[in-house]
Amino acid sequence: MVATSCFADRLSKHLPLSDAEKTALSRLEENPRKVKRGAMIQRVNEPVTELFVLREGRVMSFVILPDGSRQILRVYFPGDFIGSASTIYNKAPESLVAISDSVICPFDKHALRRLLEEYPRVAALLFLLSNNERVAMTDRLASLGRTSAKARVASFMLDMLDRLRLTDDDITDSFDLKLTQEEIGDAIGLTSVHVNRMIRQMEQEGLISRSNGRIRLLDMARLEEIGHYTNRHKHMDLDWLPAMS
Amino acid sequence: MVATSCFADRLSKHLPLSDAEKTALSRLEENPRKVKRGAMIQRVNEPVTELFVLREGRVMSFVILPDGSRQILRVYFPGDFIGSASTIYNKAPESLVAISDSVICPFDKHALRRLLEEYPRVAALLFLLSNNERVAMTDRLASLGRTSAKARVASFMLDMLDRLRLTDDDITDSFDLKLTQEEIGDAIGLTSVHVNRMIRQMEQEGLISRSNGRIRLLDMARLEEIGHYTNRHKHMDLDWLPAMS
DNA sequence: CGAACACTTGATAAAAGTCAAACGACGTGG
DNA sequence: CCACGTCGTTTGACTTTTATCAAGTGTTCG
Numbered sequence: 001m002v003a004t005s006c007f008a009d010r011l012s013k014h015l016p017l018s019d020a021e022k023t024a025l026s027r028l029e030e031n032p033r034k035v036k037r038g039a040m041i042q043r044v045n046e047p048v049t050e051l052f053v054l055r056e057g058r059v060m061s062f063v064i065l066p067d068g069s070r071q072i073l074r075v076y077f078p079g080d081f082i083g084s085a086s087t088i089y090n091k092a093p094e095s096l097v098a099i100s101d102s103v104i105c106p107f108d109k110h111a112l113r114r115l116l117e118e119y120p121r122v123a124a125l126l127f128l129l130s131n132n133e134r135v136a137m138t139d140r141l142a143s144l145g146r147t148s149a150k151a152r153v154a155s156f157m158l159d160m161l162d163r164l165r166l167t168d169d170d171i172t173d174s175f176d177l178k179l180t181q182e183e184i185g186d187a188i189g190l191t192s193v194h195v196n197r198m199i200r201q202m203e204q205e206g207l208i209s210r211s212n213g214r215i216r217l218l219d220m221a222r223l224e225e226i227g228h229y230t231n232r233h234k235h236m237d238l239d240w241l242p243a244m245s
Numbered sequence: 246m247v248a249t250s251c252f253a254d255r256l257s258k259h260l261p262l263s264d265a266e267k268t269a270l271s272r273l274e275e276n277p278r279k280v281k282r283g284a285m286i287q288r289v290n291e292p293v294t295e296l297f298v299l300r301e302g303r304v305m306s307f308v309i310l311p312d313g314s315r316q317i318l319r320v321y322f323p324g325d326f327i328g329s330a331s332t333i334y335n336k337a338p339e340s341l342v343a344i345s346d347s348v349i350c351p352f353d354k355h356a357l358r359r360l361l362e363e364y365p366r367v368a369a370l371l372f373l374l375s376n377n378e379r380v381a382m383t384d385r386l387a388s389l390g391r392t393s394a395k396a397r398v399a400s401f402m403l404d405m406l407d408r409l410r411l412t413d414d415d416i417t418d419s420f421d422l423k424l425t426q427e428e429i430g431d432a433i434g435l436t437s438v439h440v441n442r443m444i445r446q447m448e449q450e451g452l453i454s455r456s457n458g459r460i461r462l463l464d465m466a467r468l469e470e471i472g473h474y475t476n477r478h479k480h481m482d483l484d485w486l487p488a489m490s
Numbered sequence: 491c492g493a494a495c496a497c498t499t500g501a502t503a504a505a506a507g508t509c510a511a512a513c514g515a516c517g518t519g520g
Numbered sequence: 521c522c523a524c525g526t527c528g529t530t531t532g533a534c535t536t537t538t539a540t541c542a543a544g545t546g547t548t549c550g
Contacts, residue, residue, distance in 0.1 A: 061383075063383075065387065065392065065473050066473060069391045071386060071390045073383045073386060084376045084379070085380050087372070087373055087485075088377055088380070088481050088483065089481065089482060090482045093380050093383075093475075109485055110485060113369070113485050113486065113487065116365065116368065116369045116487075117365055117369075117487050120361060120362055120365045120368060123365060123368045123372065124361045124362075124368060126372060127368065127371060127375060128333050130372060130376060130379065131329045131330060131333055131375060133379060134329070134330070134378060134379055134382065135333070135334075135338050137379065137382045137383070137386065138308075138339065140386060141316060141318060141382065141385060141386060142316035142318070144386065144390050144434060145316045145431075145433070145434030146310055146314045146315075146434060147310065148505080148506095149505075149506070181528075181529070188390070189389060189390030189391060190506075190507090191506075191507055191508080192529085193506090193507075193529095193531090194505090194506055194507070196529065196530065196531090197506095197530090197531090200529095200530080200531095228310050230338075232338070235334060235336070236334065237333065237335045238333065240354055240355060240358050241358065242358065242361075394537080394538070425496060425497090427496080435539090436538075436539055436540080437496090438497095438498090438540080438541095439537090439539070441497065441499090445498080445499095
């Protein structure tokens, strides 16, 4: 029996891992820490040497612009690897805050270095997942740059659903948003007022329904069309990675 | 004497490389290919197994949305590593087109796999540079999501200048744009008409000057302020990477 | 020389932002 | 246990920003 690890579980959805690899990954999660909703995990421009695996809850990364407006860069879910920016920068380029009560597992960046040295296959896998994040980011870029407010809301919701489904097989067409409309707006470049109008409109059109914070996507096909959405988690192909040793 | 390689040169600006590593990297560039301005290098949704190192010229990646509008995802410069998306997807998530006459060095993704297996330090370095790209992308995200048209133009130009300076030490405050105003607009989520108005305004205010396609940044401090720009290439710290073996 | 292409400019329209106010839920302290 | 304050949502009136449409001006290249 090998130690359990949220992160190893996640990675092995893509690629079978050896016991040694699983054990090595589980060592990253040796120091779980609870954080309350709203707690600041990392502050922009402050020195950082730690990375995190998110075990439970929800965390966001964001920056605040000089005029006070906020851009949420990414919302993280359980099993996600957070703070890879600290591998290149001594000072955090972005802040991290818990959106809901969460459990994070901090580890030193030197632990990551040792892992990459000793397990090249894990290194390659992390490289690939980092590329996957890059593609997710380009999708958001196209969304912000070239699509309407309604399209952005639609694709944002589809993306959340698909990412939650990665780790939770029970989820089919509904999920807890756990984000205020202002937070949604800050993620997709809109004001909370306008997000509200769009959500409301989509509800009236029968695209979604809501009941205390829980969102149900009623017509996914049409939502995908409206949001120009493509699921980037399906169709991944990691076959070319080194075979298990 | 070790074979020269555009890519190795670029990487060694961050980290001294061993001769073996340089040789291995240079093998990625064994098949240089010339492409003309406008040539399609990769078409979205078509099967891909190749990656590229860009040796000369300029290449862009982009997607076309169903309504016909285009979002340019990234502009690549000499020394850049292109198409890492093909490491995870069999079908290209984005198109690649040469913006100016260029020289690209295609190599098979299996060659990359072997490299990652044999040179863990190079693998770690690629992982880091991929994180660097991710941060660059988040900056653009904040730019598109939360800043004005003028700010976007300003930060776009500063970013181009800083990236060109990475490989060309001669550049100080001016560079050849080699992009139409429509292309700039497609990169930062504006129409060509509005890009024109902003550039024109910035010229009148003495922030920039132009002479046949060449842009000179006259007041960088103020441009940085207007664009909320931070240079992400300075201040990188790769000290924690495995020592040279 | 002419066609294609990029740039420029003006008039008008649409999308999203701002401001303001009211409502409801929720939690906390008196 | 209720009153009150805080926070998030909802709605309306109005403003600003940016897009759209259209036409004219170079410039380059075959």
